[in-house]
Amino acid sequence: MAALSFLDKERSVARPGYSRWLVPPAALAIHLCIGQVYAFSVFKTPLVEKFGTSETAIAVVFSIAIVMLGLSAAFGGKWMERNGPRKAMFLSAVCFSTGLLIGGLGVATEQLWLLYLGYGVIGGIGLGIGYISPVSTLIKWFPDRPGLATGMAIMGFGGGAFIASALSSELLQAYTSRGADEVPTDAVVPAFVTLGLVYLVFMMFGVFTIRVPREGWRPAGWTPKEHAGNTMMTTANVSADNAIKTPQFWFLWTVLFCNVTAGIGILEQASPMIQDFFPDGVDAAAAAGFVGLLSLFNMGGRFLWSSTSDFIGRKPTYMIYLGVGAVLFFFLATAGNTSVVVFVLLACVIISFYGGGFATVPAYLKDMFGSFQVGAIHGRLLTAWSAAGVAGPLIVNVITESQREGGASGASAYRPSLLVMVGLLVVGFVANLLVRPVAERFHEREDDAYPERGRREAATAGNRMDREEQR
Amino acid sequence: MSAQTSRRTSGQPPEEGAMTGLAGRLALAWAFVGIPLAYGVFETAKKAAALFTG
Numbered sequence: 001m002a003a004l005s006f007l008d009k010e011r012s013v014a015r016p017g018y019s020r021w022l023v024p025p026a027a028l029a030i031h032l033c034i035g036q037v038y039a040f041s042v043f044k045t046p047l048v049e050k051f052g053t054s055e056t057a058i059a060v061v062f063s064i065a066i067v068m069l070g071l072s073a074a075f076g077g078k079w080m081e082r083n084g085p086r087k088a089m090f091l092s093a094v095c096f097s098t099g100l101l102i103g104g105l106g107v108a109t110e111q112l113w114l115l116y117l118g119y120g121v122i123g124g125i126g127l128g129i130g131y132i133s134p135v136s137t138l139i140k141w142f143p144d145r146p147g148l149a150t151g152m153a154i155m156g157f158g159g160g161a162f163i164a165s166a167l168s169s170e171l172l173q174a175y176t177s178r179g180a181d182e183v184p185t186d187a188v189v190p191a192f193v194t195l196g197l198v199y200l201v202f203m204m205f206g207v208f209t210i211r212v213p214r215e216g217w218r219p220a221g222w223t224p225k226e227h228a229g230n231t232m233m234t235t236a237n238v239s240a241d242n243a244i245k246t247p248q249f250w251f252l253w254t255v256l257f258c259n260v261t262a263g264i265g266i267l268e269q270a271s272p273m274i275q276d277f278f279p280d281g282v283d284a285a286a287a288a289g290f291v292g293l294l295s296l297f298n299m300g301g302r303f304l305w306s307s308t309s310d311f312i313g314r315k316p317t318y319m320i321y322l323g324v325g326a327v328l329f330f331f332l333a334t335a336g337n338t339s340v341v342v343f344v345l346l347a348c349v350i351i352s353f354y355g356g357g358f359a360t361v362p363a364y365l366k367d368m369f370g371s372f373q374v375g376a377i378h379g380r381l382l383t384a385w386s387a388a389g390v391a392g393p394l395i396v397n398v399i400t401e402s403q404r405e406g407g408a409s410g411a412s413a414y415r416p417s418l419l420v421m422v423g424l425l426v427v428g429f430v431a432n433l434l435v436r437p438v439a440e441r442f443h444e445r446e447d448d449a450y451p452e453r454g455r456r457e458a459a460t461a462g463n464r465m466d467r468e469e470q471r
Numbered sequence: 472m473s474a475q476t477s478r479r480t481s482g483q484p485p486e487e488g489a490m491t492g493l494a495g496r497l498a499l500a501w502a503f504v505g506i507p508l509a510y511g512v513f514e515t516a517k518k519a520a521a522l523f524t525g
Contacts, residue, residue: 209500288521292522296515296519
């Protein structure tokens with residue numbers, strides 16, 4: 001495996017002259033690709049027809065991928081911290097690309113289980129490792145602006161869905177020999193293969209561009225705010241194993257869970273919801289436009305709010321997401337049907353908070369637990385995303401259906417589920433209020449967190465003692 | 472570029488060639504990810520316009 005030694009963490013330490021502004025494009029190269037998973041629905045109809053199966057059987061592919069994302073992020077985080085971002089990005093690229101190719105083989109041979117294994121399991125591992133791989137490195141390169149740095153990368157995950165959606169549609173049209181009004185089932189395999197190869201090349205750009213800062217590196221003119229009195233920003237480090245023993249981790253888990261559950265509840269139902277709120281004013285095409293607009297606010301919110309958190313602090317930022325979010329949800333439930341403009345404005349701001357919640361949380365974790373194993377801690381926190389992915393749609397679907405069975409229609413059928421979201425956001429708001437600095441007993445000793453620095457300092461101290469003894 | 476830069480002694484400003492090389496590398500890297508992202512945003516914005524144009 002000597003040929004792959006260039007992936008080692010030690011081999012990816014930045015040399016003098018490397019600019020930290022090369023790290024966000026490297027991170028974006030990964031996130032823009034793995035964001036493809038959110039555009040999987042483009043292939044849904046061709047796959048249903050190709051396999052002659054139900055929509056649910058095809059939807060399972062996406063669900064497996066998301067579950068594997070959560071599991072691999074949770075369990076692969078410590079491996080990633082040990083081996084560095086370059087090896088993690090390489091693994092992600094290989095898994096994600098291979099997943100698409102095996103998935104393509106499954107479609108070509110009409111073996112649905114191969115699609116589950118390829119795109120779902122193997123591709124899903126690529127998603128999870130890829131999602132967390134640049135986070136810790138970005139935070140180390142941008143200790144002065146961690147929100148901006150992680151906001152840029154995680155914005156890419158949203159942007160990746162835009163690219164994949166447009167590109168996949170173009171590929172299906174280009175490869176099919178069928179008519180415009182027919183389902184392009186014959187184009188799925190070449191589209192999967194093309195995406196797999198293009199994404200491999202694109203992600204390799206990230207692999208070769210990423211560098212870790214040498215130990216002790218700091219941005220010119222920046223010093224840590226050790227004496228600034230900001231107790232919500234630690235200079236200590238907490239390991240991933242210790243982090244999950246702290247109440248702070250679980251408060252943040254609750255915060256993320258509540259914020260994501262509420263947002264997904266709207267995102268998942270966006271198209272039918274706006275048509276039900278305005279049966280005479282919004283048709284299917286306009287509703288699709290509304291979904292596109294929400295995606296833009298989802299992506300923009302990731303960058304805007306996460307960057308803003310560098311100035312106003314992480315805790316106040318989440319107070320806005322959850323507190324203002326709860327108020328906006330309440331207005332959506334009670335006054336959302338007064339006009340399309342009001343409905344769209346409220347939903348767009350809510351979704352920008354949803355995106356912001358994803359992008360700001362790595363910086364919040366860094367403030368609480370330090371940068372030592374922040375990528376691994378982030379991976380474990382993402383289990384809240386997986387849980388919210390189940391809870392959000394379930395709450396809206398179950399409650400709205402029961403309302404319809406009880407005779408409610410239009411906006412009134414959605415009102416109770418939206419009010420449940422208000423309650424959830426209030427729970428998240430309280431959890432955020434309860435976040436306090438981590439107790440000192442969970443902090444790592446300096447030589448445990450940075451053994452090389454400890455050895456170097458010990459050696460320096462030893463040399464000094466030798467010199468003093470010689471005098 | 473990095474070899475050039477690493478040869479300079481600490482405290483000296485970076486050589487002009489190294490700075491130009493770094494600027495070019497930064498521009499290329501950002502274009503590599505920025506252009507596909509702009510394409511995706513443009514296509515999505517076109518779709519979103521349907522909400523306002525009916």
